[in-house]
Amino acid sequence: MDKKEHIVVVGGGFAGLNFIKQIDKTKFDVTLIDRNNYHSFPPLFYQIASAGLDAGSISFPFRREMRRGKVKGARYNMGNVEFINVKEKIVTTQFETLKYDKLVIAAGTTNNFFNMPDLLKKVYTLKSASEALRCRNAILDRLERASLCKDATERKKLLSFVVIGGGPTGVEIAGAIGEMKRYILDREYPNIPKEDLSIILVEGTDRLLRAMTETASREVLEYLGHLMVDVKLEKTMASYEDDIVKFSDGEELYSEMVIWTAGVTGEPIEMFGTDVKRGPGNRFIVDEYNRIIGMNDVYALGDISLMMSDAYPKGHPQLAQVAIQQAKLLAKQLNKGEFKQAFKYVDKGSMATVGRNRAVADLKHIHLYGRPAWLTWMFIHLISILGMRNKITVLITWVWAYFTYSSSLRILLHSTKYPLRSRWGEKN
Numbered sequence: 001m002d003k004k005e006h007i008v009v010v011g012g013g014f015a016g017l018n019f020i021k022q023i024d025k026t027k028f029d030v031t032l033i034d035r036n037n038y039h040s041f042p043p044l045f046y047q048i049a050s051a052g053l054d055a056g057s058i059s060f061p062f063r064r065e066m067r068r069g070k071v072k073g074a075r076y077n078m079g080n081v082e083f084i085n086v087k088e089k090i091v092t093t094q095f096e097t098l099k100y101d102k103l104v105i106a107a108g109t110t111n112n113f114f115n116m117p118d119l120l121k122k123v124y125t126l127k128s129a130s131e132a133l134r135c136r137n138a139i140l141d142r143l144e145r146a147s148l149c150k151d152a153t154e155r156k157k158l159l160s161f162v163v164i165g166g167g168p169t170g171v172e173i174a175g176a177i178g179e180m181k182r183y184i185l186d187r188e189y190p191n192i193p194k195e196d197l198s199i200i201l202v203e204g205t206d207r208l209l210r211a212m213t214e215t216a217s218r219e220v221l222e223y224l225g226h227l228m229v230d231v232k233l234e235k236t237m238a239s240y241e242d243d244i245v246k247f248s249d250g251e252e253l254y255s256e257m258v259i260w261t262a263g264v265t266g267e268p269i270e271m272f273g274t275d276v277k278r279g280p281g282n283r284f285i286v287d288e289y290n291r292i293i294g295m296n297d298v299y300a301l302g303d304i305s306l307m308m309s310d311a312y313p314k315g316h317p318q319l320a321q322v323a324i325q326q327a328k329l330l331a332k333q334l335n336k337g338e339f340k341q342a343f344k345y346v347d348k349g350s351m352a353t354v355g356r357n358r359a360v361a362d363l364k365h366i367h368l369y370g371r372p373a374w375l376t377w378m379f380i381h382l383i384s385i386l387g388m389r390n391k392i393t394v395l396i397t398w399v400w401a402y403f404t405y406s407s408s409l410r411i412l413l414h415s416t417k418y419p420l421r422s423r424w425g426e427k428n
């Protein structure tokens with residue numbers, strides 16, 4: 001019997017996991033490498049950050065998935081892929097070096113701080129479940145400290161939130177903090193006057209949610225107003241030093257907690273044995289079959305790939321559906337051993353939510369807003385989360401929070417390293 005070809009998949013996000021589900025494990029040996037031992041669901045990271053959901057309810061361990069169902073038969077190795085040598089066909093992580101026959105790069109993107117790399121140490125981000133948890137702990141810690149603070153000026157400083165980036169993530173996290181201000185403060189933090197908490201959402205262009213219709217942008221602006229979020233359009237952040245956000249037009253804002261959602265760039269993995277350069281956004285330039293141009297047996301899927309076509313001259317939007325559809329098609333063609341079907345993105349629409357009963361959805365033939373959009377948003381997200389236990393947990397959490405506004409998730413879990421070095425808010 002012929003030895004099976006070994007496919008190594010880097011990244012078990014929407015693209016990597018869907019590829020592994022569809023690839024024929026009787027024809028290929030498949031190894032998934034991911035730095036985390038779980039698949040997660042980025043569209044709901046903002047709910048982890050605002051204590052609306054528990055990180056575990058939107059994450060799914062790879063090893064459990066591999067015991068059964070469509071992923072059964074694949075292997076999972078934990079590791080952060082640092083180097084790929086396409087000449088020798090090897091992938092290197094901090095733990096091992098693996099040989100491949102075919103390589104699928106589905107590593108997604110990371111935060112882009114543009115020309116301000118130092119921001120990494122100063123701002124909060126939402127690109128992973130861990131980053132969202134860090135954000136949640138910082139928000140809760142600030143609320144607890146503010147409720148003890150007797151000085152109104154200090155309290156306002158503690159609760160000065162600025163969100164940079166008016167795309168779906170920025171809008172959603174600003175809306176979620178707005179809901180805390182509007183509905184939670186009175187109930188759970190009675191010592192904090194509402195006006196002491198400020199949320200400013202900053203966007204560089206002239207409207208929020210640029211990828212959606214102008215109607216959606218207008219509606220979202222109105223919803224954010226109801227939630228007491230102050231929106232600043234056409235403002236570009238130039239620096240953030242000593243709690244001062246400076247904009248390129250000279251305006252300054254005081255903020256002790258800046259949440260950065262303004263940009264992404266392809267995950268940096270060093271490539272050897274090739275002089276092929278990445279394209280804009282640090283994405284691998286692929287042909288219409290997701291084969292990286294200029295490399296043999298190496299494919300890129302999802303956010304890290306850049307497929308330019310007449311319909312999408314700047315590449316496809318970095319969305320879950322693009323990643324899923326590309327992954328399924330590549331697996332199908334590798335299973336057949338031929339590349340005959342060019343990728344064609346089927347756009348199912350986009351949506352964003354700004355809190356309970358407030359959402360916008362641009363679907364194929366219809367625009368929804370308000371409660372219908374919000375219910376549609378909830379339904380689509382529920383069916384997309386992996387695992388029945390997760391779906392049920394999320395549904396129960398949402399229904400409970402809808403009727404009671406209470407959440408058992410607003411807990412601060414400090415790490416218990418010995419010796420205890422620092423806690424949030426304490427100076428070293």
Ligand SMILES: Cc1cc2nc3c(=O)[nH]c(=O)nc-3n(C[C@H](O)[C@H](O)[C@H](O)COP(=O)(O)OP(=O)(O)OC[C@H]3O[C@@H](n4cnc5c(N)ncnc54)[C@H](O)[C@@H]3O)c2cc1C
Pocket residue numbers: 010011012013014015016033034035036038039040042043044045046079080081082106107108109126127128168169267268269301302303304318319320321323351
């Ligand atoms: C906060 C947020 C909200 C979003 N909301 C929406 C939304 O509402 N709708 C929508 O369609 N899209 C949304 N997106 C975009 C969507 O999540 C992405 O388009 C999608 O996840 C891309 O899938 P992917 O498989 O290419 O990458 P990812 O899902 O990012 O998966 C990449 C995987 O690779 C792993 N990895 C990365 N680098 C390495 C490495 N060097 N070594 C090993 N493993 C590595 C990561 O751990 C991860 O598991 C959102 C994204 C974010 C961050």
